[in-house]
Amino acid sequence: MGFLNFMTQDLAIDLGTANTLIIHNDQVVVDEPSIVAVERATGKIIAVGKKAMMMHEKTHEYIRTIRPLKDGVIADFNAAEGMLREMIKMVNPKKPFFTPSWRMVICIPSSITEVEKRAVRDSAEQAGAKEVYLIHEPMAAALGIGIDVEEPVGNMIIDIGGGTTGISVIALAGIVCDQSIRIAGDEFTADIMEALRRYHSLLIGERTAEQIKVQIGSALKELDNPPDDMPVNGRDLVTGIPKQIMVSYQEIAEALDKSIFKIEEAILKALETTPPELAADIYRRGLYLTGGGALLRGLDKRLAQKIKLPVHVADDPLRAVVRGTGIALKHIGKYPFLMQ
Numbered sequence: 001m002g003f004l005n006f007m008t009q010d011l012a013i014d015l016g017t018a019n020t021l022i023i024h025n026d027q028v029v030v031d032e033p034s035i036v037a038v039e040r041a042t043g044k045i046i047a048v049g050k051k052a053m054m055m056h057e058k059t060h061e062y063i064r065t066i067r068p069l070k071d072g073v074i075a076d077f078n079a080a081e082g083m084l085r086e087m088i089k090m091v092n093p094k095k096p097f098f099t100p101s102w103r104m105v106i107c108i109p110s111s112i113t114e115v116e117k118r119a120v121r122d123s124a125e126q127a128g129a130k131e132v133y134l135i136h137e138p139m140a141a142a143l144g145i146g147i148d149v150e151e152p153v154g155n156m157i158i159d160i161g162g163g164t165t166g167i168s169v170i171a172l173a174g175i176v177c178d179q180s181i182r183i184a185g186d187e188f189t190a191d192i193m194e195a196l197r198r199y200h201s202l203l204i205g206e207r208t209a210e211q212i213k214v215q216i217g218s219a220l221k222e223l224d225n226p227p228d229d230m231p232v233n234g235r236d237l238v239t240g241i242p243k244q245i246m247v248s249y250q251e252i253a254e255a256l257d258k259s260i261f262k263i264e265e266a267i268l269k270a271l272e273t274t275p276p277e278l279a280a281d282i283y284r285r286g287l288y289l290t291g292g293g294a295l296l297r298g299l300d301k302r303l304a305q306k307i308k309l310p311v312h313v314a315d316d317p318l319r320a321v322v323r324g325t326g327i328a329l330k331h332i333g334k335y336p337f338l339m340q
Contacts, residue, residue, distance in 0.1 A: 008130070009100040011091065012329045013084075014107050014140070014322035015120065017069045018162025018185055018292060020049075020083070021322040023329070024091045028319060032090075034162075036083045037065050043078065048086040057205040071163040071182050072109040072137075073116040077123060084127040101130040105329040105338065107321055110136040110168060111180040117339075134339040135328050137161075137321055138168035138175055141290045144324030145314045149173050149335075154278030155285060158267060158303075159321065160293025162186050165263055167270040169278055173337055177273050181266045183259050185293050188213055195255035196234065200245050204234035213296075216249040219260050220298030223249065227297070249297070260299070264306045271307070286310030290320040 012023040015034070022030035032049025039046060040062055047055060056065045068080035088102065104124050108117060117134065124132045138157045142149045145157075150173045159166040162185045168178040192209040196202045204212075216227045229246045236243045267287070271279065286309050289300060294317035304311045314320040328335055 007101055008103055010329050011088070011102055011104045012322060012325035013104055013124075014325055015069065015080075015084070016161055016321075017067070017072055017164070019318070020087055021319060022087060022091060023322055023326040026326065028322065030087050030090050031319075032087060034069050034083065035065055035067050036079050036086075037063055038079070038082075040064055045079075045082045045086060048083050049090075053207070056207060069163065072161060072180075073112060074119040074123060077119055080119070081123040081126045084123055088127055099128075102128050103131040103133075103329075104129045105133045105135055105325050105332070107135050107137045107140040107325045109164060109166060109180060110138055110175055110178045111164075111166070133328075133332065135325055135335075135337065136175060138166055138170055138178065139173075139335075139337050140321045140324035140328065141314075142170050142288075142324065143327045144320035144322070145288055145290060147288070149337075153285070154274070154281035156270070156274075156282045156287045158263075158287055158289050158291075158294075160184050160263070160289070160291040160296075162292065165266065165291075165293065167267055169270070169274050169282070171278055171281075173335065176275065176278060177270065179266060179270055181262065183262045183266075184291070185213070187259050188217065188256055188293070188296070191255045191259055192217075192252060195251065196232065196245075196247070197237065199251070200247075201237040202232070202234040202243065202245055203237055204232060208232065208234065212247060212252060216247065216252055217256070218249040218253040218297040219256060219302045221250045221253045223298055253298075256296075260302065264303065267303070267307055283309065286312055288312050288314065290314040290317045292318050 014021040020034045033053040035052045037047040037052040037055045066079040068076045074080045141157050141159050154171045164180045165184045166180045169176045189209045216230045229248045232247050233244050300311040
């Protein structure tokens with residue numbers, strides 16, 4: 001039995017639209033962009049994660065990059081399975097004497113369909129999983145933040161990922177109400193690309209827009225500690241030659257305004273549908289922000305001003321979901337919301 005236990009190893013996986021994270025032995029051992037580079041002719045995977053991201057938007061006719069997930073669910077099954085398989089290899093870079101049997105807990109959006117759920121399970125099994133458990137992202141996020149999900153108290157979790165923003169109310173180890181909108185980090189990136197094209201006649205790629213979002217992205221036009229203006233290189237749409245411009249955080253706040261407004265509206269709508277007793281708990285406790293979008297400067301302050309409730313940002317918002325998935329993995333028999 002001991003040998004069998006040794007041969008079975010546990011993985012907690014956050015299979016995200018933008019990034020995939022894997023926990024093994026309580027450590028985040030993989031944190032890579034969710035992207036693969038493949039040969040067009042054969043479909044053979046050349047690179048995954050950061051290496052594939054370096055190739056993104058720079059490929060030629062023989063190579064293409066694929067994002068296997070869209071809006072939180074698998075859009076390209078073969079690419080997802082191949083990416084997962086290659087990322088699992090990163091867990092044990094040295095070839096082990098025995099190939100372990102993997103037991104996996106994978107988090108999934110709460111709005112996922114049965115077909116989409118099956119795709120996640122199948123891709124994990126194809127990538128080498130012997131046992132697969134699924135956990136809804138809001139539950140994983142709540143566990144990762146440190147909330148006692150089993151207590152009879154309402155907590156609102158807002159998870160702003162790459163493809164979707166999930167707004168969920170959790171109590172008694174269940175999701176009481178939940179909604180998801182397709183406005184999140186990827187939409188912010190698209191907003192930045194569009195703003196520079198419209199106001200500066202500058203064409204930039206997705207990677208450059210992502211860097212702008214991280215370095216000077218803001219939800220407010222007035223910040224206490226504003227970042228410096230950022231030099232941005234792209235192609236002039238008028239002359240067709242490369243040029244550089246300086247971009248301020250205020251311009252980015254303006255570009256993101258409509259998308260953030262839609263997130264605010266979705267939160268208000270979710271609060272309207274929350275049962276009164278749980279709404280009272282949320283009034284006392286406030287809202288919890290997690291996911292990469294939670295790192296946007298001034299977002300917590302803007303939401304607090306609009307919704308008139310305290311807004312708490314998770315300590316490590318990018319890793320809250322995978323940490324919660326790891327906690328669920330350690331207590332597989334304890335939590336009723338784990339799906340096998």
